[in-house]
Amino acid sequence: MRLTTKGRYAVTAMLDLAFHSQKNPVTLTDIATRQTISLSYLEQLFARLRKAGMVTGVRGPGGGYKLSRDASLINIADVIEAVDEQLDSTKCGGEANCQNNKACLTHDLWMGLSDQIRGYLQGISLGDLLEKHHVKEVAKRQEMDAKVIELHRMDRCQSLYK
């Protein structure tokens, strides 16, 4: 189990997709502009997500991507592992240095820990996050009513992502 920016991009994109694809498919171009991720990079991530059976692509005009099952049935661990290639058969996998010695034991320990993290992330679905997302959005809308200049804030936000 690894946690890198790649996995983060995938989760972010999947959240965006889950949020916007209630009715129609969502194009990667839309996600790319909303989340400021490069289109080609998104395409690569979604190629993996598609192979993992989490999203389905719809070609042609009006096409795009949609979740292949409900957001509550897609957990974060799945998304991350779909894009992260999960190799890492390091060390004691190859040679026969994996006797009943300490190396193997501590390695086992780490694998156990890794499993626990995976288990934790498996317990969180896109749907779970969406709920929080929605709550937060409502909260922010209320802030908007307080007459804060949106354009100024958007500008600041976008420049921060460059």
Next chain:
Amino acid sequence: MRLTTKGRYAVTAMLDLAFHSQKNPVTLTDIATRQTISLSYLEQLFARLRKAGMVTGVRGPGGGYKLSRDASLINIADVIEAVDEQLDSTKCGGEANCQNNKACLTHDLWMGLSDQIRGYLQGISLGDLLEKHHVKEVAKRQEMDAKVIELHRMDRCQSLYK
């Protein structure tokens, strides 16, 4: 919060250190050979761990490294963050200046998730893992007594890493 092989090496080495430094300091050479991690790479990792105040180096003959506090007081999140450099203080800075924009909302979501993972790992100390370590070791000893063929165990171990 990131999870890479770097952090794994650090945790593995710290576990080894915690296990072997009950009385005397442990040299990095020992850890390197036991855990099959390159000595120089270990030196780099321990330079950071030392700066983070988790280990203390003892120079001269009979020297080595030892934990600067009890294993039960060092948690996994600390170890990982000590070596992982945790830059990426996230584009839109922790401030609430980036609101009303979807990119920032999902960003917040991810940060929250990251915090939860960190919190989870903070709840696990080296001491906790050592206990399990001991339990497992005893279990393996018992297996040995039961004359289980060791080769079979090696196979199992290896298949787990594939």
Next chain:
DNA sequence: TACTTAACCTAGCAAATTAGTCAACTATCC
């Protein structure tokens, strides 16, 4: 049928990170 849209695919590339080596130090103990 031609055109457009957008998924899908391939190759490559610069920057960053990983995982390491090598060599020159400095401190400590016998």
Next chain:
DNA sequence: GGATAGTTGACTAATTTGCTAGGTTAAGTA
């Protein structure tokens, strides 16, 4: 003084990341 052992820094090779550029294929629509 000499061996042991930690400290530091510079350097490197391989891999991964994030991204660009270009093409192909399938599906709508004019």
